[in-house]
Amino acid sequence: MSILYSPTSMQGHEVEEGKLHTISLTINGVRKEIQVLPWVSLLDALREYLHLTGTKKGCDHGQCGACTVLCDGKRINSCLTLAVMKEGSDITTIEGIAPADGELHPLQKAFIEHDAFQCGYCTPGQICSAIGMMEEGKAHTRDDVKELMSGNLCRCGANTNIIDAIMEVKEGGKDE
Amino acid sequence: MNNFAYSRAHTVTDAIQQLNSHGQSQFIAGGTNVVDLLKYFITSADALVDINPIEEHHSIEEMEDGGVRIGALVTNADTAYHPLIEQRYPLLAKAILAGASPQIRNMATNGGNLLQRTRCYYFYDANAPCNKREPGSGCSAIDGYNRIMAILGTSEQCIAVFPSDMCVALAALDAQINISGPYADHTIPLVDFHRLPGDTPHLDNNLQPGEIITSIDLPAQGFSRNYSYLKLRDRNSYAFALVSVATGLELEGDVIRDVRIAVGGVAHKPWRVPEAEDFLRGKTASRENFGAAADIILRGATGFMHNNFKIELAKRAIIRNGMMALHPETQLPGAQPSL
Ligand SMILES: Cc1cc2nc3c(=O)[nH]c(=O)nc-3n(C[C@H](O)[C@H](O)[C@H](O)COP(=O)(O)OP(=O)(O)OC[C@H]3O[C@@H](n4cnc5c(N)ncnc54)[C@H](O)[C@@H]3O)c2cc1C
Ligand code: SF4
Ligand code: FES
Ligand code: FES
Numbered sequence: 461m462s463i464l465y466s467p468t469s470m471q472g473h474e475v476e477e478g479k480l481h482t483i484s485l486t487i488n489g490v491r492k493e494i495q496v497l498p499w500v501s502l503l504d505a506l507r508e509y510l511h512l513t514g515t516k517k518g519c520d521h522g523q524c525g526a527c528t529v530l531c532d533g534k535r536i537n538s539c540l541t542l543a544v545m546k547e548g549s550d551i552t553t554i555e556g557i558a559p560a561d562g563e564l565h566p567l568q569k570a571f572i573e574h575d576a577f578q579c580g581y582c583t584p585g586q587i588c589s590a591i592g593m594m595e596e597g598k599a600h601t602r603d604d605v606k607e608l609m610s611g612n613l614c615r616c617g618a619n620t621n622i623i624d625a626i627m628e629v630k631e632g633g634k635d636e
Numbered sequence: 637m638n639n640f641a642y643s644r645a646h647t648v649t650d651a652i653q654q655l656n657s658h659g660q661s662q663f664i665a666g667g668t669n670v671v672d673l674l675k676y677f678i679t680s681a682d683a684l685v686d687i688n689p690i691e692e693h694h695s696i697e698e699m700e701d702g703g704v705r706i707g708a709l710v711t712n713a714d715t716a717y718h719p720l721i722e723q724r725y726p727l728l729a730k731a732i733l734a735g736a737s738p739q740i741r742n743m744a745t746n747g748g749n750l751l752q753r754t755r756c757y758y759f760y761d762a763n764a765p766c767n768k769r770e771p772g773s774g775c776s777a778i779d780g781y782n783r784i785m786a787i788l789g790t791s792e793q794c795i796a797v798f799p800s801d802m803c804v805a806l807a808a809l810d811a812q813i814n815i816s817g818p819y820a821d822h823t824i825p826l827v828d829f830h831r832l833p834g835d836t837p838h839l840d841n842n843l844q845p846g847e848i849i850t851s852i853d854l855p856a857q858g859f860s861r862n863y864s865y866l867k868l869r870d871r872n873s874y875a876f877a878l879v880s881v882a883t884g885l886e887l888e889g890d891v892i893r894d895v896r897i898a899v900g901g902v903a904h905k906p907w908r909v910p911e912a913e914d915f916l917r918g919k920t921a922s923r924e925n926f927g928a929a930a931d932i933i934l935r936g937a938t939g940f941m942h943n944n945f946k947i948e949l950a951k952r953a954i955i956r957n958g959m960m961a962l963h964p965e966t967q968l969p970g971a972q973p974s975l
Pocket of ligand 1: 521522523662663664665666667668669670671672687708709712734735736737740743744745746747748749750751752799800801802847848849850874875876877
């Protein structure tokens with residue numbers, strides 16, 4: 461499926477000649493084509509153009525991790541990424557992690573069980589980041605997990621429970 | 637961000653040509669610094685030339701002389717986790733992994749890391765006078781809140797520090813920076829790559845307009861047996877260094893045969909003083925000797941009030957990191973103090 465999306469905020473505005481790029485991205489398994497100006501961040505493209513508002517904007521400067529998504533399997537900050545640079549990439553957001561059968565992703569379940577959020581604003585970024593971290597395979601101990609999850613801040617202070625939830629999913633909760 | 641055009645370069649020559657044909661244009665690699673600065677209107681561009689599609693310089697390879705060449709377009713994460721770097725240059729791996737966050741390291745490239753700009757608060761505040769951002773406007777930090785600023789190599793024009801962790805290890809490892817440009821290719825030792833502010837604080841380094849960094853060469857000596865990176869900061873992770881130290885030792889028993897010490901967070905460039913290393917060669921690896929070396933490294937260090945603490949902190953960090961290098965297996969995630 462390929463649909464041309466353009467942002468609500470762009471309608472009625474004049475677009476400078478030659479600056480508009482049409483890019484194709486696979487978002488949560490579905491191929492999408494969008495028209496973007498070069499300065500549109502991947503975060504804004506997801507939220508404003510594709511209406512995938514699960515990915516959050518905290519700082520917009522790479523400092524909080526709320527905007528974390530997986531790009532070709534790797535966790536990145538979508539706020540510091542220009543959408544135009546991701547032409548052809550495979551993007552997974554929080555909306556795309558649960559299996560299709562209506563079940564939740566194991567991390568989603570563990571976050572609920574461990575009370576790993578209060579306001580929930582950091583949660584989509586925390587979960588995408590944790591998926592990326594497990595894929596990287598470099599976190600062997602609880603201290604490693606703390607260090608390798610430090611790119612995601614939780615201003616509600618749910619960090620201890622977040623680490624508990626991740627530890628449970630990772631290798632059944634034990635240090636390797 | 638201002639309204640810039642965007643294009644992709646597929647070869648180094650193409651990149652150099654595109655950069656020079658677009659008025660005020662800039663390269664973009666990982667984007668983690670340039671996009672941030674564009675968002676704050678600290679920098680602007682008529683066009684961004686994306687260098688990621690360049691086919692070369694995406695790999696890490698052994699060289700004939702026993703060293704290793706790291707492509708400028710390899711990400712910081714892929715560099716730190718590469719087997720050649722983990723095994724032969726663990727000091728570099730540790731320093732990279734102590735910087736930024738996993739997400740940023742997945743995006744940031746090695747070339748971009750060398751060229752990241754200072755984190756001086758006033759440089760980031762478009763309303764404050766700053767000689768680096770706007771030559772001749774003055775320096776707000778000298779009499780301002782200067783807790784994170786430099787204690788060595790400062791000038792009356794600028795007291796900013798260069799914030800990279802990776803480059804502190806590269807300085808200790810005697811890395812060489814390979815550069816291509818509109819006229820010729822050349823190589824600059826990392827220790828000569830970044831500049832002191834002097835009366836040209838707007839120039840961070842010696843890369844000339846229109847030039848591109850293609851790779852970084854590491855000599856064979858990687859100090860993989862005895863090394864340590866120590867990073868001291870206001871929180872244990874995801875913060876820039878107040879002071880950091882990269883130490884590599886080559887030992888014979890407890891006698892130092894060769895040694896490198898580079899200090900970060902204290903100057904406009906990674907700080908290395910060969911005289912201190914000369915002093916240590918042939919001596920035992922002891923707190924006393926590292927302390928004497930620290931005094932040589934920190935000779936002339938001057939605080940600006942809020943950062944006075946850095947002088948003593950740097951001394952202690954150099955000593956402690958010397959001792960940590962004797963037991964690299966005790967290193968903690970995030971280059972926190974061990975031992
Ligand atoms: C929240 C946050 C925390 C951070 N914490 C740390 C930290 O603790 N320690 C640390 O060391 N760093 C830290 N960083 C900085 C980070 O390491 C740099 O932003 C990153 O290394 C820059 O690389 P890049 O590829 O993203 O550069 P870009 O942003 O793409 O480029 C930076 C500059 O370099 C130029 N450029 C890029 N590549 C080349 C090339 N090959 N040749 C010529 N010019 C080139 C660009 O034109 C631009 O001017 C942090 C960043 C953020 C956002
Ligand atoms: S220290 Fe340098 S970067 Fe900071 S305000 Fe002064 S001139 Fe600007
Ligand atoms: S919104 Fe991207 S890191 Fe905060
Ligand atoms: S749950 Fe509120 S910020 Fe983390």
